[in-house]
Amino acid sequence: MTDMIRAEGLVKRYRDVVALDGLDLTVGEGRVLGLLGPNGAGKTTAVRIITTLLSPDAGAVRVAGIDAATDPDGVRARIGLSGQYAAIDEHLTGFENLRMVGRLYGMTGRAAAERADELLARFDLLDARNRPSKTYSGGMRRRLDLAAAVVAAPPVIVLDEPTTGLDVRSRQQMWGVIKELVAGGSTMLLTTQYLEEADLLADDILVIDHGRAIAQGSPDELKRQIGGERIEMVLAEPAQSSDAARILDAVALDEVQASDKGRHLAAGVSGGAGDLASVLTALRSAAIDVLDIGLRRPTMDDVFLSLTGHAAEAEDELSVESDEAMV
Amino acid sequence: MSRLLTDGWVVTQRNLIKIKRVPEVLIWVLMSPIMFVLLFAFVFGGAIDAGDDLSYREFLLAGIFAQTVVFGATFSGASLAEDMTKGIIDRFKSLPMSRSAVLVGRTAADIVYNVLSLVVMAFTGLLVGWRAHHGVLPTLAGFALLLLFGYAISWIMAYVGLIVPSVDVVNNASFMVIMPLTFVSNAFVPLESFSGILRHVVEWNPVSALTQAARELFGNIPSGMPVADAWSMQHPAAYTLIWVALIMLAFVPLSVRQYARAAPK
Numbered sequence: 001m002t003d004m005i006r007a008e009g010l011v012k013r014y015r016d017v018v019a020l021d022g023l024d025l026t027v028g029e030g031r032v033l034g035l036l037g038p039n040g041a042g043k044t045t046a047v048r049i050i051t052t053l054l055s056p057d058a059g060a061v062r063v064a065g066i067d068a069a070t071d072p073d074g075v076r077a078r079i080g081l082s083g084q085y086a087a088i089d090e091h092l093t094g095f096e097n098l099r100m101v102g103r104l105y106g107m108t109g110r111a112a113a114e115r116a117d118e119l120l121a122r123f124d125l126l127d128a129r130n131r132p133s134k135t136y137s138g139g140m141r142r143r144l145d146l147a148a149a150v151v152a153a154p155p156v157i158v159l160d161e162p163t164t165g166l167d168v169r170s171r172q173q174m175w176g177v178i179k180e181l182v183a184g185g186s187t188m189l190l191t192t193q194y195l196e197e198a199d200l201l202a203d204d205i206l207v208i209d210h211g212r213a214i215a216q217g218s219p220d221e222l223k224r225q226i227g228g229e230r231i232e233m234v235l236a237e238p239a240q241s242s243d244a245a246r247i248l249d250a251v252a253l254d255e256v257q258a259s260d261k262g263r264h265l266a267a268g269v270s271g272g273a274g275d276l277a278s279v280l281t282a283l284r285s286a287a288i289d290v291l292d293i294g295l296r297r298p299t300m301d302d303v304f305l306s307l308t309g310h311a312a313e314a315e316d317e318l319s320v321e322s323d324e325a326m327v
Numbered sequence: 328m329s330r331l332l333t334d335g336w337v338v339t340q341r342n343l344i345k346i347k348r349v350p351e352v353l354i355w356v357l358m359s360p361i362m363f364v365l366l367f368a369f370v371f372g373g374a375i376d377a378g379d380d381l382s383y384r385e386f387l388l389a390g391i392f393a394q395t396v397v398f399g400a401t402f403s404g405a406s407l408a409e410d411m412t413k414g415i416i417d418r419f420k421s422l423p424m425s426r427s428a429v430l431v432g433r434t435a436a437d438i439v440y441n442v443l444s445l446v447v448m449a450f451t452g453l454l455v456g457w458r459a460h461h462g463v464l465p466t467l468a469g470f471a472l473l474l475l476f477g478y479a480i481s482w483i484m485a486y487v488g489l490i491v492p493s494v495d496v497v498n499n500a501s502f503m504v505i506m507p508l509t510f511v512s513n514a515f516v517p518l519e520s521f522s523g524i525l526r527h528v529v530e531w532n533p534v535s536a537l538t539q540a541a542r543e544l545f546g547n548i549p550s551g552m553p554v555a556d557a558w559s560m561q562h563p564a565a566y567t568l569i570w571v572a573l574i575m576l577a578f579v580p581l582s583v584r585q586y587a588r589a590a591p592k
Contacts, residue, residue, distance in 0.1 A: 083417050
């Protein structure tokens, strides 16, 4: 399998902030790599370097075998970028935006116009074809931006937080469009801070924090990495917390985690339903009331928390990426 | 090179569509020169003596033309500064297009603005008594020189637009430069009314040369008005062209480099 994106040892500093600290990543042909990390982890910086918008202080990028440093236009011709903030001209209509991008890829006026209409239909924007894009909703803008990214049918698509800020419905619509592109055989690099999104769309996930890779694998592998199933329970009486914790600890693989003033307890287990049954029996005989108890597999949130020591959605005050403010 | 022209033209079209979508800008572009013509012709017409009343109006028009093309150039700066705050610049930069096309297309759109303003002003001028006396070719040459100078200023403003943080700064900065540049010149008052060091400044101010050259080409210099001895006033068209060349040589490469470097703000 050929690597369509190969980035090695990327380093980028902004004054005294290190945005990327020796990041390596590869994406094989036809694969989808999810680059997962909180705000300020360096995701956008990595995307900007890979798409030639930014030069790294150190390291190298090859896209489809082409060196970004020596032939940036070659890389640009093979990558479609859809950024965090829709890169469209709001005074132009959807059609005009796409036709302009087609012309700038070197298409003739007619070919660019045909391609524009084809994409408007495919991305469900035909009704808004002749409206200035500033009248578009957030979801429509993102779809138009994604359409602009694939005008030249590039073999590699890079999506930087494609659904950040979208409502649930628009997000699901966007996921549908992205899945379609993936099914068409595109190689994709996708950054996101939504674990659900990475889980849903990506074949492989690279978790980064503070500009460094901290874990890599398929969504399942990452979940396994932090242990298997967990028992979680919510107690009716916080006063019974220590008793309940003792019972859970008897089957736990790791330390019992308590939160919400001890009302909420969780621990990893290896015995599955059998462990759950024995915990339930023990709780009943100790007369401890539980409002809810269950066995569950770890979510990507758990993965993230255990890998980085902080929650995925947490805002980072020193964020480099948030400096690139939306206007 | 052909790629630059095609891409430049595509970006120019994009900027021209904007004129259609935000007509307020165009209205301002066209109204302010009309206002200037009427203001100077009727309010200051009697107060500033350049011979009789009618010849002041004739004398005045070239000055207003010069001022307008210089002001028109600020659109490049303001539009680029605005673009740099938007995602669209990322789109342009991620495309395998000519690196300078965004700047070429932006400054070319300024020419269209300036052509429109010059046409409107020329007609307003005709209404208040301005005439070009030397025939078609010199008249066209006069307008061409005005547009060329405006185009060069567009590149300065493009550079300013790329280095400053916001559109407001472009507008304020250009006002600070353009007002003295056009008022400390012979655009509105005869050169003779300046004295001392200021007079030298006015004589060598490229806006004075541009105005003087346009007046000569239009035949708008009142008989009996003395011509200054300075080389710039003796050869105003050549002096203007030298400025155009110097500005372009300096600011085209500067702007292109700054564009390549600038990240969106």
